[in-house]
Amino acid sequence: MKDIYIIAYAQNPILADAKAANEVELIMPVVHEVFRQTGLSQKDIDFTCSGSCDYLQGAAFAFVEGLSAIQTNPPIKESHVEMDAAWALYECMLKISSGDTESALIYGFGRSSPGNLDSIISLQTDPYYLSPLWVDRISYAALQANTLLQHGTISHDEMYDAIVESMEFAKSNPNALVSNAPSKEEYVAEQKLSTPLNKFDVAPVSDGASAMIICTKDFAKNLNLDHVKINQVCHNIESSNIGTRDLSTSTSLLDLSTKLNLTNLSVDIAELHSQYSHEIVFLKKLLGLDNTSVNASGGPLSGNVMMAAGLDCIGKTYEYLKSKDVTNGLAHATSGPCLQQNMLLHMERVK
Amino acid sequence: MIDAAVIGVGQTKYDSKRRDVSVGGLVREAIDNAMKHANVDWDAIDAVILGKAPDMFEGIMMPELSLADAIGAVGKPVLRVHTAGSVGGSTSVIAATHVTSGNFDTVLTVTFEKQSESNATWALSPKYPYSPHINAGAGGYFAPYMREYIRRYNAPENIGWIVAAKDRQNALKNPYAHLQIPNIDEKMVADTPMLWEPLRYLESCPSSDGACALVISNEKLAKGRKAAWIKGMAVRSEGTLSAGRDEVNPQGGQDCASDIYKQAGILNPKDEIDCAEIYVPFSWYEPMWLENLHFCDLGEGWKLTENGTTALDGDLPINMSGGVLSSNPIGASGMIRFGEAALQVMHQANEYQVDGAKLAMGHAYGGASQFFAMWVVGNER
């Protein structure tokens, strides 16, 4: 990939229920905010790409509705992934690397409040013999949590500590939806959703939208916004057949961390798309992040807008690198049951 | 920019119900055919790009997750594209962008629709409590624009019949085509019942199950072999409810076409492009798109249809394979256009080959005539 810079990022305050807001009303504020941050307008943007998922809202063509939030006169070069917007960012990076695009706008949006997220996510699994069983997302996650506990990779105490730390961080994030940690007694007494997970272990159902602008080095330099660049990005997917996967580890993430040469990087800050407490503990160990500040934004446990949360991990890493005197950032995005599909980005503060 | 070329095209037999295969089996059928055509093995594939129209057409959310094994993506990057009806075209463009970006040597891309496993009409028209249910299907939505075209340019009503008969005659030469109607002619079309005026039954596309796959590579694999080099590719989008849009001749389609002609160094598309596969789900869209894509002046499109220019033996053959009017697995329909254009310049279109085709166009559109994807491919780099 070419040198690609992030020059703006915006996120709506995460809500449990965005009430009457439609796609346009969710997206427009964040798009206007990234334009405000850069002084740019849609006419300065060479390529636009969004991420969303129809099943969250329960209506086909959510992205078509959302496009009305963007200026499309004259018509724009635009595309859409039915994925987390982190993959929309990836598509934009390919465009810029190709050489015909200097700047790109990315946005992701999702509303999980209109439906029952647990049932909806069941439709991600094999339609012939798995999804008819309506296995919910939390039960899949619990399968992996149990495996990790039994292998001694993680402990219940570490899971609790991860929640407490996330909530502590979330207190200084104005967009966070939740920031109150349970006491140890409350946590232990709380009814399990799927053993070993209770509601505190699970990211909250959230509504929201986020936007980002990326560009070439020269474009960023001209705006005097060449502070944070994406050094490397890679992503991959594991088998659909969960029975063939070793849930005590992640072949996907081990492969990606080798590609990023993560062991030789001194990562200062990481934002992980960890939607469950055990994933925070697991990923920290798997990726060797013991001495790294992880999920300083509060992470997905403090607010988890489906189809934007991966992009948010990248955006929060950007914000941290831009404002703090540290060099290396790591961002993670994921999709599918038990971290089936993953993306890792190594980002660097340039000045 | 790094050059990219199509080196393999794979399709399935298109049919109203492919009950002999699962969704995974359907996409794998197209993939196997594409990889066999390209003569490549799995270790050559660096990434997989999947495209399809709304998930609700099959009831499978984000199908790249449950199809990872079937599409051979395990351990590889996979991207899932959805840009409404244009998705087969835009997925081809994004797949090629993987190669032109310099990050990948060879990629596999596949698109599909298996409408028989769900109810697409239901998926497209949920009954919102606040909307009047005057929905009359896709034909009912597009028919007013066709009527406006006819009014503007005073086109005779048999133009639609000519297109419908011509594309189905072409389909008889294509064993993959869904509709195979023996002895189809203009009169047979004209005798079918009126659905949405001015559209008759046989002037409308079928609903099909099917998949299409392409293998796209840089010079490492494409050099020195039969390949369809991408000379220009582009996408354009317009907002649905935007004042001042002209849905009959959308600006997005015009800009997208001009963009690819410029990239390919084409000054006169009608003379320089040998043949085109364009997205014609309803008969009247052939003349409408001929004008939109600058193959002729405004109001002249129906005359090219009428005088036989767009027939298989005409000066500018359109939809040699039978087009969307003969096979319509929605998510794949755009990629079929792009792949058929590639087959023409590879001179592998068998019975519907246009003699000596050197430059061919693939075109797709979607939404309310608002999403466009196109490419021009050539037999030389």
Place this chain on the structure above:
Amino acid sequence: MSEEKKDHFISPISLDYNYTAGAATTRFLKKVSEGKIVGQKCPKCTAVYVPPRGSCPRCGVATEEEVELVDKGSVESFTIVHIPIPGNPIVPPYVCAMIRLEGANISFLHLIQEIDLKDIRIGMRVEAVWKDKSEWDTTLENIKWFKPSGGDDIDPSEYRFKGPE
């Protein structure tokens, strides 16, 4: 069990959702429930949207200013539907038309009745026929259909909005 070999079975998926129309459309629908049609105007290019979605995609800005429109307009284009559509109670053939209200810059689909089918044409002037007030709700179905209102046809070239200049 039947002896006949079955190659498939139907496994229904049922999901419940609480739909929202959006804030802009909600304001519109509340007015419709009072028998009024209120569009929204773009602060930049002045285009009037009805029904509004809350934005002007020409300019990429929110539409806030409300503009009350009359329930009269004309036919930008139309189709005569001859086939029954599943879930649609209207008996074919019927006219489905893009109605452009006076003062609006986009059209919406609605029905035209009280007309001989052969007389329908692009540019024809129409007016709304409302249901009885007791049946009004937050939906454009408060308008049963549109019917011809007489007067000179609109020149179709006037339908294209070209901006404030």
